[in-house]
Amino acid sequence: MLSTLLGRLALPSFSKALPKIGDTERAALESGTVGFEGCFFEGRVDFSRLAAIPVQRPNAQEQAFLDRRVPELCRMLDDYAIDEAHDLPQEVWQYLREHGFFGMIIPRAFGGLEFAHATHAEVVTRIASVNIAAAVTVMVPNSLGPAELLLRYGTDAQKDHYLPRLARGVELPCFALTSPYAGSDAAAMPDVGVLTERLWNGVMTKGFALTFSKRYITLAPVASVVGISFNAIDPARPAGEQELGITCALIPVPHPGLEIGARHKPMRSAFMNGPVQAENMFIPLDWIIGGEANVGIGWRMLMECLAAGRSISLPALGVALQQTSLYVANGYAGLRNQFGLPIRRFHNVAEPLALMAADLYATDAARRMTACILDQGERPSVAGAILKYHVTEAGRTAINCGMDILGGKAICAGPSNLLSNAYRHTPIAITVEGANILTRALIIFGQGAVRCHPFVLKEIDAVAQGDPAALGQALLGHGRHLVLNFWRSLVHAPLVGEVPAGFEREARKIARLAAKFAFTSDICMGVLGGRLKRLELLSSRLGDVLSHLYMASACIWRYAWQSDARIEPVARGAVRRQIWLASQALRELFDNLPNPLLRVAGLIALRGLSPIRRLHDMETLAIADTLRDPQVVRLLCPDVEMPKSGGLCDLHDALRLASELGEEEALRLGSAIRQHKPFEEIAAASASPRALDFLRALDKVIQVDSFGSDGADS
Structure with missing residues (x-):
């Protein structure tokens, strides 16, 4: 057969070129499932598949x-x-x-x-x-x-x-994974458990003697049960067979030999965090999660759980940072007057507000869509990595913009400060559950290229098994796939499925870019082979293309079920911005390729990208203008809650009163407050009975907290 012959011819060279996959890397690759993100490696975006993702409404x-x-x-x-x-x-x-x-x-x-x-x-x-x-x-x-x-x-x-x-809540848990000498490379943890027998509750019992040192463990100082991961070792086995693999166990607190160390303070945050350690501490086999049968499969367990958890917790924090930053910055910019105008009327303030809104729409759409996919029983590990990196980075960008817009109000600490505590917390989300540097460089494209590609994993498995027939079949399929995406990149990428009315042009650009991404991925992997894994700047850019296409598609999914005309400029700006970012990442990739053959491929792949451009200034300012409508802000920031007290409450009260007064009267009063007249005198000239309340609320927002020389509240 042709496939067998092809496989036999290719097997020697592919054995050298394809990267070797270890057990821990394979566990990560095989964890979770392939969701909508897989269509970008196929080079064919099916928007009917996108539309079929149901919106999960709360019961x-x-x-x-x-x-x-x-x-x-x-x-x-x-x-x-x-x-x-x-x-x-x-x-x-x-x-x-x-x-x-x-x-x-x-x-x-x-x-x-x-x-x-x-x-x-x-x-x-x-x-x-x-x-x-x-x-x-x-x-x-x-x-x-x-x-x-x-x-x-x-x-x-x-x-x-x-x-x-x-x-x-009778038990409060923590889970100890990270070691001082094994952070991002968690699979190389030095913590060990030696299989042994000891007297336990008066009976000789089989179990593990654990020696470990863990740090950065959230809730450890208050935990009553500690989950632990360690390398299991059986010294009774022959040399070379003693390592059983990473294993997970549960340890009640207190337990003889278990030490909860001094507390860590990540960015001086109030949440509990600290080290956990033990030296030659015994636990029975019954404490292994799943019992003795699960000894050695802990890494697979962790990777499969992380595929879901990475899509939820930190993306939720990232979106909260974006929503709060937009709500605060836009609200403050509407109330704060300089040169006779609310500062949001100045273009250098309006632009970051607009980009904050567009980026929030995109990241929140991707987060919500992925959560709905999870609720269908899927575990999209690559999509989870996309969210972890891009949503937390978007949170960092948003809060930086918010701090810039608030100026002195943002940097003076105290109860009325609006953003500084969240600003200080932002690096935590960037760092944990897979540092963003690692996630962007190795996971999004590195895992996606193997896990989501229709043929790469089949080729790797065929080479590992020395199966020429399977390798030949995979190569033939891969060849057809490459030719088809070359055609779609160069000539025509069809629009498959229906999209919301008015978004057809954007959907066609997504389809065209998806074909170019798939073609480019194949060319890069084919020419660079295993070296691509080490060329992290290139693989990072490929991951960026994948990520921005995923978020652009999520914008279309979101607008299909939230098609409100008031938010349409934000939605369109969001999808177009993500398309432009994807095209820029593709251009930067080809600008930096080390191989002449790849640069020729780049000339082909980049054809047709010229119509893709960043948002014009007028489009950006139009998005900013929509933020003058409180209902649009509420649609974008539906999860902003009110605390017990503090600056967020003060801002909310001032915005509510401004809405009651109307924009023109609020602007007049906001300008008059600078006349050094008593508020009662200014309010007396207003026809509104709420004028005085508004002036007092506005002053509360503008003022900052002061402290005595000893640092105490004054």
């Missing part, structure tokens, strides 16, 4: 929780007071336990809330909009950790014991 129980419990909690949170105390108030801890915030992912059969992923994400986003520390405290037990591992892999006895206690 009655979830909606009641969002409408009552979450606002009640947020009204207990004083951002400044929590930051100063370095802890949540005891009544907040109690409220979280009583109302099931730690058990959102646990089934009702075990006493949990059993929320959908979309609702779980919304709860975290809303809490994070007023206090990051409280959001992290809620997020960790519901993310990668004991509860999810128990649900998927635990024994019946482990589930029956732990899950009801975790759901009620």
Whole structure:
């Protein structure tokens, strides 16, 4: 057969060219599922498949929780007071336990809330909009950790014991993965467990003697059960066969030999974080998650759980940063007058506001779409990596813009400060659950190219198994795939499926870019082979193209079910901005390719990209103009909650009163406040009975906190 002959001819060279995949890397590659992001490696975007992703609406129980419990909690949170105390108030801890915030992912059969992923994400986003520390405290037990591992892999006895206690908050968990000498390279952790027998409860018992040192473990200082990962070793086996693999266990606190170390303070945050360590500490085999049968498969367990958790928790924090930053910056820019105008009328303020809105629309669309995919039972690991990197980076960009717009108001600490605590927390989301540098350089494209490509993994497996027939079949399919995407890149990429009216042009550009991305990916992998993994700047740009196409498509998905004419300029600007960013990443890739053959391929792939351009100034200013409508801001920032007190409450009150007065009268009063007249005198000239209230509220927003020379409030 042709395929067998081709495979035999290709096998020797492919054995040298294709990267070798170790057990831990294979576990990461095979974790999760391939979702909509896979179509970009196919080079064919099917918008009917996009439209088929259902919107996950909260059920009655979830909606009641969002409408009552979450606002009640947020009204207990004083951002400044929590930051100063370095802890949540005891009544907040109690409220979280009583109302099931730690058990959102646990089934009702075990006493949990059993929320959908979309609702779980919304709860975290809303809490994070007023206090990051409280959001992290809620997020960790519901993310990668004991509860999810128990649900998927635990024994019946482990589930029956732990899950009801975790759901009620009787047990507070943490999970210890990162070691001082194994951060991003977590699979190389030096922590070990030696298989042995010791006297346990009066009986000789088989188990592990653990020696480990873990750090950066969120909730460790207050945890009552510690999840732990370690390398299992059986010294009774022959040399070379003693390493059993990474293993996960649960350890109750206190336990002889377990030491919870001194507390860490990431960016001086109030959430609990610290080290966990032990020396020759014994645990019975029953404490292995899933029992003895799961010894050695802990890395696969962690990767499969991370495929879901990475899509929820940190993207929720990133979107909360974006929503709060836009709500605060836009609101403040509408109230703050300089040179006789609200500062949002100045173009250098309007532009960042508009880009914040467009980027928020895109990242939030991708986050919501991926959560809905999760609720269909999928585990899109590559999409999760896209969200982790791009949403947290967008949060960092948004809060930087917000700080710029607020100026002196933003940098003076105190109860009335609007952004500084969140600004200080922002690097935490960038750093954890796979540092963004690592995620962009190695995971998005590196994992995506193997996991999502229709033929690459088949080729790697065929080479590993020495199967020429399978390799030949994969190569023939890959060849057809390459030729088809060459044609689509050069001539015609059809629009497949229906898109919202008025978005056909943008959808065609996405389809064309997808074909160019697929063609480019194949050419780069074919010519550079395993070297592409080490050429991180190139693979990062390929990942950027994939990511921006995914977010552009998510914008179209979102507008299909939220087709509000008031937000249409933002939606269109968002999708066009993502398309432009994808095209720029592709151009930068070809500008930096080290191979002449690849540069020739770039001339082909870049044909037809010239009509793709960044937003014009007038389009950007039109987006900024839509933000003068409070309803548009509410559509973009639906998860911003009100705290117990502080600057966010002050801003909300001033904006509410400005809306009651009307834009023209609020502007007049805002200008008059600079005349050094008593507020009562200024208000007397107004026809509105709320003028004095507005002036006082506006002054409260403009003023900053002052302190005595000893630092105490004055």
